[in-house]
Amino acid sequence: MKKVILLLGLFAGVSLLFLGSLKNPLPEKTLLTQSDSITTMATLAPIKNKALRKQIQSLAKQHDIKPIDATVDRVWKAIPGYNGLVVDIEASYQKMLASSDFDTKQLVYKETSPQVHLKDLPPSxxxxxxxxxxxxxxxxxxxxxxxxxxxxxxxxxxxxxxxxxxxxxxxxxxxxxxxxxxxxxxxxxxxxxxxxxxxxxxxxxxxxxxxxxxxxxxxxxxxxxxxxxxxxxxxxxxxxxxxxxxxxxxxxxxxxxxxxxxxxxxxxxxxxxxxxxxxxxxxxxxxxxxxxxxxxxxxxxxxxxxxxxxxxxxxxxxxxxxxxx
CATH class of the missing domain: 3.20.20.370 (Glycoside hydrolase/deacetylase)
Incomplete structure (x- = not known):
């Protein structure tokens, strides 16, 4: 008798679970899509950021201006040097990282010093x-x-x-x-x-x-x-x-x-x-x-x-x- 009651209870529990799943079917496809989206975003972010850095590096080569050393000119005598200018790749990258979009207005520049300065020249x-x-x-x-x-x-x-x-x-x-x-x-x-x-x-x-x-x-x-x-x-x-x-x-x-x-x-x-x-x-x-x-x-x-x-x-x-x- 106890075995019969136990089997009936087990059958009833399984039936309830089955009926519940019919009313609220598991959104299996939706869950998989969301998971795929998160995975895709996580995968694409570093790829996009890597592309951003490459864009900055490519442009930096075009914009580099070499510094000019101080010199003694034959006519004008002592001429002071002038700093060069380069794109600060890391600072520019960090500045654009929030949006992950390349923007020339966000480029950060830094000056580079010449090797020969005015005071290095002989008195002129x-x-x-x-x-x-x-x-x-x-x-x-x-x-x-x-x-x-x-x-x-x-x-x-x-x-x-x-x-x-x-x-x-x-x-x-x-x-x-x-x-x-x-x-x-x-x-x-x-x-x-x-x-x-x-x-x-x-x-x-x-x-x-x-x-x-x-x-x-x-x-x-x-x-x-x-x-x-x-x-x-x-x-x-x-x-x-x-x-x-x-x-x-x-x-x-x-x-x-x-x-x-x-x-x-x-x-x-x-x-x-x-x-x-x-x-x-x-x-x-x-x-x-x-x-x-x-x-x-x-x-x-x-x-x-x-x-x-x-x-x-x-x-x-x-x-x-x-x-x-």
Whole structure:
């Protein structure tokens, strides 16, 4: 009797399971499809990511720009180097990984340094920046012309441009407040010797004294030590260059001369300067009436021609103007 009851109970349980499966049939096909989809996604993701990396690597080869070493040119003498540019493959890959889609706007670039730098070169004068760097620098030599300095500073401030002012040491001694104003407005300060001498005819001792006294008075007045030296009237010899280097300064000349000290017509001066400018040009000026009147137009025209304006340090820097090619 017990065996019969047990068999009946077992039969009833099996029947219930069978009936339940008829009401809610197992979604076998659906479960398999979802499983297949997950497996497929897991399989395709690394394949897609691998393809993404290959796309970045392929494009990187097309966009690599080799760095340019500093060199001594036969005509222009010392020329600074210029950084190269490469695609940072790993950083670009990580940036695009979230979407797994290749996007040139998401590429990350990094600069590569040249092997030869400006300070590796033998002591030489510098007349211009690297011609591949789309920048122009304004050099303003100051030994006189105080009345024109305020309007020049106002124009530079309005144009949001910084210049390099080369101070005569005796001028700084007589005009400390004006020297401080120029420095406080963010302009770079260079050495222009102490008494505006013709250094080509000075002894080593005299030249050393002229440059060192100027550095000392500039440092005492504005708190910065010059790293650039501009010989008065562009007069120098190799000893001048060597002594400047001994004092940790490089010698700066110019590419384009405004000749403003001859008091040319302002419009003519501006036109001559602007048409003479190319990438890497350094423009020589003084605090004169033509410069005070024409500086705004000069800056506007130079920028309209696609050039960036900066200090001597900026144009001599190996850093690229833009991270992207």
């Amino acid at each position: 004068p510098i007349y211009k920046g690297n011609p591949e760097k789309n920048m122009v620098a304004l050099l303003i030599n100051v030994a006189w012309g105080n009345e024109f300095i305020p309007p020049i500073l106002a124009t530079l401030n309005k144009s949001q441009v910084k210049a390099t002012f080369f101070f005569d040491g005796s001028w700084v001694k007589k005009n400390p407040d004006l020297a401080k104003t120029i420095h406080m407005e963010g302009h770079e300060i260079g050495n222009h010797a102490y008494s505006h001498p013709n250094l080509q005819h000075k002894s080593q001792t005299e030249t050393m004294d002229e440059l060192k006294k100027t550095n000392d008075v500039i440092e005492a007045t504005v708190g910065t030590k010059p790293i650039w030296f501009a010989p008065p009237s562009g007069s120098f010899n190799q000893e001048t260059i060597n002594i400047a280097r001994q004092l940790d300064m490089l010698t700066i000349l110019w590419t384009v001369d405004s000749v403003d000290w001859k008091k040319p017509a302002t419009a003519e001066m501006v036109k001559r300067v602007v048409t003479g400018v190319t990438s890497g040009s350094m423009i020589l000026m003084h605090p004169t009436k033509p410069t005070a009147e024409g500086l705004g137009k000069m800056i506007a025209d130079i920028e309209a021609n696609g050039y960036h304006l900066g200090t001597v340090s900026e144009i001599m820097s190996e850093n690229r103007i833009s991270e992207r090619p």
